[in-house]
Amino acid sequence: MTVKAITVPRWGMSMSEGKIAGWLVAVGAEVAAGDELVEIETTKLTGVYEAHEGGGQLRRILAEEGTVRPVGALIGVIADAAVPDAEIDAFIASYVFDEDEDGASAGPKEERVEVDGYQVNVLRAGPAESEELPLVLVHGFGGNADNWAMTVAAMSPARPVIAIDLPGHGKSTKLVSDPRPETYAKIVARVLKALGVSRCHVAGHSYGGLVCAILAAGNPDLVASLTLVDPAGLDAAIGEDYVGRFVGANDRRTLKDVMGLLFEDTRLVSRSMVDDMLNYRRIEGVQATLEKIAADLSARAGTFGTLPAGVAGRTLVVWGEKDKIFPPGHMERIPGAAEKHVVAGVGHMPHVESPDFNRLLGDFIARHA
Structure with missing residues (x-):
């Protein structure tokens, strides 16, 4: 299974960052597509980020409750339990998100x-x-x-x-x-x-x-x-x-x-x-x-x-x-x-x-x- 990134989404053109309001699952939990993973606050709303296609295990949480991260930033990782920790660590270390000229990840x-x-x-x-x-x-x-x-x-x-x-x-x-x-x-x-x-x-x-x-x-x-x-x-x-x-x-x-x-x-x-x-x-x-x-x-x-x-x-x-x-x-x-x-x-x-x-x-x- 491919290691999957959980990132701060862009909910609206003016959104440049999000605050982690709280994780809804713990590290080690099995998740499926559509499961609610984390609540993220913006200046305009509080939304829930859901797991996308496929599933796996929540292997890492990289942004704790209360922390603020830019749109596109890596905040968690999903992968099968069989994926070695070293592979997860390498994925995190090499992760790069695209930025536009304003420093926010590409969106609408x-x-x-x-x-x-x-x-x-x-x-x-x-x-x-x-x-x-x-x-x-x-x-x-x-x-x-x-x-x-x-x-x-x-x-x-x-x-x-x-x-x-x-x-x-x-x-x-x-x-x-x-x-x-x-x-x-x-x-x-x-x-x-x-x-x-x-x-x-x-x-x-x-x-x-x-x-x-x-x-x-x-x-x-x-x-x-x-x-x-x-x-x-x-x-x-x-x-x-x-x-x-x-x-x-x-x-x-x-x-x-x-x-x-x-x-x-x-x-x-x-x-x-x-x-x-x-x-x-x-x-x-x-x-x-x-x-x-x-x-x-x-x-x-x-x-x-x-x-x-x-x-x-x-x-x-x-x-x-x-x-x-x-x-x-x-x-x-x-x-x-x-x-x-x-x-x-x-x-x-x-x-x-x-x-x-x-x-x-x-x-x-x-x-x-």
Whole structure:
């Protein structure tokens, strides 16, 4: 068996280092693909690093709890029990990780695509040449491509991954004249065409789920599989008046309380996360675009639409059990023969709060290759 490195992953473009919050297995323990190994903190979130393909024994821990290591740094080693200690020691001594010009290991790369007069920011990760279909990720209202950081890290070793900042969000053009989900679905389709993507797996969260459902309905040959994560548009009610409160929140305390509605574990709402959101909200064009989206959502809630039979049969719906924005009962209104899962103990952001999400997504994609 090859000796396998455990390294600090990059969860987001701005991440340069991670703090070891705690190891979840001890040296000598047998681990398999998907097992949770270590919790790592960043300024924006605390995530769990999982064992990748294969398995073996945790032979070394090289970064104890509380230590900070740069992205890409070696923090542990997995190998069969039969691998000699000398071979493990030689692997550690010779280990070198690639660094970019900023000193951080290579991660997702940013790219700008011009579509319909908008500059659309795209994060691309994974192998440049691959027989696997790419996975396309679309964030929710007020979010950005970095919301998918843990999914990008989990999925990109095996396939190309493309995370898109919808116009009005992230690093894309901020002022959008007609920010409706139909508009965004057309923009996403044209971005993918510009990138040379003719078929892909698509996953959308919340408002992005509504966008992706419209995309799939209008472009069934493009979408090999569709994953909807706590999607919007299924009911006239929006819990806790989240959208209205988010649009109206102009100070740190208020915004932190509103963002806390997204999570069951509100400790995930860090000061850095709130500061980043405040800075984004203050950019010219953002508030006007968010207000237009909010007004449109209020008018259309409960008009999700119908997925074509062929698309519904390759659709996965994932919902957080504790979602305060859209309760999991909404999933029963998804038309057609979609596969449905509730993730226990998490809120509106299961792709952030639970590693179970990436396992569900990975298994589903593998069945619809």
